[in-house]
Amino acid sequence: MSTSGCPLSTMELLTSDNGDVVGLLTASDDAYEGVIVDMKTHMDSAAFVSSLKASISHWRQQGKKGVWIKLPIELVHLVQAAVEEGFWYHHAEPKYLMLVYWIPDTVHTLPINATHRVGIGAFVMNDKKEVLVVQENSGPFQGTGIWKFPTGVIDEGEDISAGAIREVKEETGIDAEFIEVLAFRQSHKSLFEKSDLFFVCMLRPLSFDIQKQESEIEAAQWMPIEEYAVQPSVKKHELLKYIADICLVKIEKGYAGFSPVSTKSFISAHDSFLYLNKRDLSQH
């Protein structure tokens, strides 16, 4: 039986050095001379180790470099076996663990894991120069009486602009359209070793009746922007002061932020947004 023999559901068969028939793990190629194994069916640990050893030997002959194994959490019993074969952790999500291995005798050039969470704060002002503000019922601002912009975390795969619209809708019931990013802040060690990128976004309201979210929001209202900006907490906190100043300059004298334009992506079929200073670019 050869390596080109009949593929089974998740593997093909190979005769090992000692004559036993061993299943090879089914893998697809990645774009960097590596292979990806997406484990979906149950195997016992011993069979997995035999197949993994045979597969690595096979991939080494083929000149493959990185080996990715995605193990759903239901196959947690195979994690120890993979690590004992030299794999290490690359990343994990609630339902799976991605392990990785490097075949060549060189320092690996595998890409690093995601390093940043992305958050947004939304500056939403109506025609009366009132800004949409909330008080939260949990987290560091709970019970402080501080009125703040709606904020939130971008979901996996979500555009910053879409996330800002979604958070405003969820927290206050207000429909809004995205205008631009006014500023952003990068900070480190926000959750264990991970960093944060927080985008201050300006949105234009399309509705005006507030319906606050019960679970996270204590109160929500339209507040005159001068009243927002003179809150002691805003005046004394450097970051909040900057953001309030930017918003005031924005509405009084003009301040160009970065607005999104849709562009073709290099790396996927979906368009991606480029955020740029459209006002200054239009001088071109």
Next chain:
Amino acid sequence: MSTSGCPLSTMELLTSDNGDVVGLLTASDDAYEGVIVDMKTHMDSAAFVSSLKASISHWRQQGKKGVWIKLPIELVHLVQAAVEEGFWYHHAEPKYLMLVYWIPDTVHTLPINATHRVGIGAFVMNDKKEVLVVQENSGPFQGTGIWKFPTGVIDEGEDISAGAIREVKEETGIDAEFIEVLAFRQSHKSLFEKSDLFFVCMLRPLSFDIQKQESEIEAAQWMPIEEYAVQPSVKKHELLKYIADICLVKIEKGYAGFSPVSTKSFISAHDSFLYLNKRDLSQH
């Protein structure tokens, strides 16, 4: 023996329902009514399960919510046990896996994992309006003859500005100072399910003799910016065309990007950078 009894190296002791003495896992409190267990010493799987059950019962009585367990890869034999007790994966890095569990009978409010990798592209121009460009010897541009800006991925915990300076130095040997972010692009599914944020940064060169990196860079040179911008690959690719246009407007007519100001962080002892349109804000 009470729950306040003598702490051992990584646990304290508790008498279980059936009278056995069981070690409680040592945990520190987090800021959200949860606990963090940083496992450092070896335990066998059965002892770990007993301790974990007793600890969860103890934390439930204390009203704790989320439970984080950080397992170094050397303790991979405990992963299966934790998952069988109801834990799931939160995130992983090469040397450890972070598992998490939610004690209350409510939907959890645990923070999501990092979702984005952060990359930079560096626009570095000298006084002769020559731009620093490279050809790569691997990746999608290999062998295409395209001259491109130095690019790279931000390390964990690294500032965007510092990462841009580092990448320029590594790839070309050029020292540079950070000026501003000219634009940024968000794209999805760049590495499995993760997204990318790519910041186009302008830097001012402080040295001029190129010493290219052998491992990744095929060639590097100073190239007149008009010559860069008329490359067919740049003219026909929407994103590269936008970036070239922005750079040309920047040097010919003025284009305000976002430059970093250091601000106190809410969440850590370190300052963090806020990137904003300093030119427009200074009208204030």
